[in-house]
Amino acid sequence: MSYSDPSAGRMSMSIGALLDAARTWDLYDNSIDQPHPMPWFYTGARYENWWGSGVKFDQLHGLVKEHGIPVAWVPPADVLRLLVAAPDSHDAKLDVLVAAEADIRQLCHQRVTESDHDWLEDYPRTARLVMAAWDDGHVQAAACLALAGAEDLMFRVARVDRSKNYHGLTEEARREPSDWLPHLQLLLTPINTLFTSYFAHKNDPIPANLSRHAVLHTLPLDHLNHGHSIVAIMLLISLLRQAQQDAMESSEEWFEPE
Known part of the structure; x- marks a missing residue:
């Protein structure tokens, strides 16, 4: 298809117009169309790593x-x-994740470098340790640290009080994308399958998707395989980078001059 930016020349956009434009932006596939710069409004409705994928929101x-x-x-x-x-x-x-490991790891490194806000405490250091282990070929060790490090970040990014435990967290993760900036919900959605019910003492079958409970309670290495290890690391990096974004936006509001 021939790409055309519906936001070109516009200085402002309503939420409705932004979401309409986003559905057009989703069709841009940089493997087919000529290279195009990301529209200025794009990250108001989509994550920047989606640009050029040619993938529709519902597919993601x-x-x-x-x-x-x-x-x-x-x-x-x-x-x-x-x-x-x-x-x-x-x-x-x-299999796709494992085959693309080098490209995924490179972008994860970039996201960690971008995450340096003072409000993030020790989370960036944890992520750097995860990436160091991954770089050295210890992907399962990196994944274990990533899952441990991601847990508190989940509550923080989802804005769920720790007193609500995992039920409050998964409740947020299960929500369907809203009509108001729906892309933000996809940050939390992976958390739902991560906390699929699993009780080792009941001899429950291990879930097909990456399971936090299986990894931390029984550590079946065939479950924490190469692909699932990459999923765990990506989850930490995804949450960390969102925490960075939230911190930047909050600090801008906090220190906005009167």
């Missing part, structure tokens, strides 16, 4: 909801395209 939502694979801030657009095009089986989706 289905990918996250069914397979628990993060799509906010990571992975790159080319990987998103391959994930959606892959067969529906969970193993097929994981």
Whole structure:
């Protein structure tokens, strides 16, 4: 298709116009069309790593909801395209991640570098340790630290009080995207499958998707395989980068001159 930016020349856009434009932006596939710069308004309705993927919002939502694979801030657009095009089986989706590991790791490093706000406390340091382990080839060790580090970030980014435990967290993660900036919900959606009910003492079958409970309570290494390890790391990086974004926006409001 021939790409045309519906926001070109505009100085402002209503939410309705922004979401209409976003549906057109979703069709831009940089593997087919000529390179185009990201529209100035794009990140008001979409995550920047979606630009050029040619993937529709509903396709991304289905990918996250069914397979628990993060799509906010990571992975790159080319990987998103391959994930959606892959067969529906969970193993097929994981195979895409493993094949694209180098590109995913590169973008994860970039996101960690971008996450340096003072309000983030030790989270960036944890992410750097995760990335160091991954760089050294210890992807399962990196994934274990990523899951441990991501847990508190989940509550923070979802704005759920820790006293509500996992029920409050998964309740937020299960929400359907709203009509008001729906892309933000896809940041939290992977958390729902991560906390799928699993009780080792009841001999429950291990969930097909990455399971926080299985990893932290029984650590089955065949479940924490290469693909699921990448999912765990991407989840931490996705949450960290969103926490950075939230901190920047909050601090701008806090220190806005009167």
